[in-house]
Amino acid sequence: MPLFITIRFLDILDIFLVALLLYQVYRLIKGTVAFNIVIGLFSLYLLWLIVRALNMQLLGSIMGQFIGVGVLALIIVFHPEIRKFLVFIGTNYNVNKVFSLDKLFGTHKPQNYSNENLEILTDVSFSMAKSKTGALIVIAGHSELNEQIGTGEILNADISSSLIRTIFFKNTPLHDGAVIIKSNKIVSAGSILPLTQRDLDQTFGLRHRAAIGITENTDAVTIVISEERGTVSFAKNGELHRNITREILYSLLEEALSDSN
Numbered sequence: 713m714p715l716f717i718t719i720r721f722l723d724i725l726d727i728f729l730v731a732l733l734l735y736q737v738y739r740l741i742k743g744t745v746a747f748n749i750v751i752g753l754f755s756l757y758l759l760w761l762i763v764r765a766l767n768m769q770l771l772g773s774i775m776g777q778f779i780g781v782g783v784l785a786l787i788i789v790f791h792p793e794i795r796k797f798l799v800f801i802g803t804n805y806n807v808n809k810v811f812s813l814d815k816l817f818g819t820h821k822p823q824n825y826s827n828e829n830l831e832i833l834t835d836v837s838f839s840m841a842k843s844k845t846g847a848l849i850v851i852a853g854h855s856e857l858n859e860q861i862g863t864g865e866i867l868n869a870d871i872s873s874s875l876i877r878t879i880f881f882k883n884t885p886l887h888d889g890a891v892i893i894k895s896n897k898i899v900s901a902g903s904i905l906p907l908t909q910r911d912l913d914q915t916f917g918l919r920h921r922a923a924i925g926i927t928e929n930t931d932a933v934t935i936v937i938s939e940e941r942g943t944v945s946f947a948k949n950g951e952l953h954r955n956i957t958r959e960i961l962y963s964l965l966e967e968a969l970s971d972s973n
Contacts, residue, residue, distance in 0.1 A: 742910075756775070756778075756779075757779065759775070760772070760775045760776065760779055763775060825851075825896060825965075825969045826896075829871045829896060830962060830965050830966060830969070831962070832871055832872070832873050833849065833851075833871070833893075833935065833965060834958055834961050834962045834965065835873060836873040836876045836877060837849070837935050837937060837944050837961060838944060838958050838961075839873070839877065840876075840877060840880060840937050841937050841938075841942045841943060841944050842942065843942075844938075844939055844940070844941075844942040845877070845880050845881070845882070845937065845939065846880065846887070846919060846937055846938065846939030847876070847880040847887075847891070847919075847935075847936070847937040848889075848890040848891070848905070848919045848922060848923055848934065848935075848936050848937075849876070849890070849891050849893065849934065849935040849936075850890050850891065850892045850893065850903070850905070850923075850926055850932050850933075850934050851893045851894075851932060851933050851934070851935075851965075851968075851969065852892065852893065852894040852895075852930075852932050853930070853931035853932055853933070853968075854931055855930035855931050855932055856894075857892055857894065857926075857930065857932060860890075860892060860900075860903050860904065860905055860926065861892055861894075861899055861900045861903060863889075863902075863903050863904040864886070864889055864890070864892065864900035864901055864902040864903030864904070865886060865900060865901050865902050866899065866900055867897075867898050867899060867900060867901055868897055868898075868899055869897065869898045870896075870897065870898070871893060871896060871897070871898055872898075875898065876891060876898070879891055879901045879902075880937075885902070886901040886902035888902070889901065889902030889903050889904060890902075890903045890904070890905050890922065890926075890934075891903070905922040905923075905925055905926045906922070906925040906926060906929065907921040907922055907925045908921050908922075908924040908925040908928055908950070909925075910924070910950075912924070917938070917939075917940070919936050919937075919938070919939075920936055920938075920945065920947075920952065922934075923935075923936040923945070923947040923952065924947050924950055924951075924952055926947075927947045927948055927949055927950050927951075928949075928950035931949075933946065933947065933948045933964075933965070933968045933969075934946070934947040934948075935961070935965075936952075941955075943955040944956055944961055946960075946961055946964045946965075948964070948968055
């Protein structure tokens with residue numbers, strides 16, 4: 713009796729969702745040490761299948777015990793990546809908007825940045841770049857960034873070119889940290905940001921790694937000024953636009969901050 717393979721719509725949807733999940737996992741771990749660990753674990757699993765097929769009882773039993781606790785080991789080893797993946801889902805697919813969580817808990821705060829504030833941020837960035845003053849400016853989106861804000865000095869001041877330049881002046885105690893801007897206010901200075909774990913060019917310093925790191929885990933955007941080269945870069949969604957012009961920075965800020973509304 714001939715057998716026919718029937719493919720339902722749900723089967724196609726299942727394959728698509730698995731492919732999407734694997735692709736997003738690949739995006740999160742590519743260029744990191746975690747990617748090499750995944751390759752090693754996959755190779756070990758294939759070896760275990762071969763050992764089972766050859767009926768090698770002793771080796772198969774040892775490897776089986778190891779693979780039996782593999783899920784727990786994966787959670788421990790990939791804790792940062794799992795956290796990053798869950799944040800990625802919540803941020804990029806706007807789960808809070810779909811379920812109206814912002815309205816339910818009253819946490820939605822529109823980020824209406826005026827052209828004047830965009831001009832201030834653009835001008836002060838290139839003013840500091842001209843004098844080779846290193847700086848890292850974070851502009852929050854829907855993410856509250858309370859954890860990062862708590863590591864710095866609370867200011868809650870209006871956005872001001874002179875204030876930003878004073879904070880990042882080399883002799884001030886706050887110049888090594890990040891300035892965090894939220895709801896048209898400079899809420900903190902000297903804040904500590906998470907560093908990206910990806911393998912990057914050796915020319916990237918700690919400021920650039922922090923600028924990428926905070927945008928990997930949140931919907932914030934960052935402006936980073938290189939102290940060595942006097943260049944301005946812009947980071948969003950874990951991607952860094954290096955050595956940009958004044959016009960490009962203003963355009964990127966305008967686009968990013970309008971997206972957060």
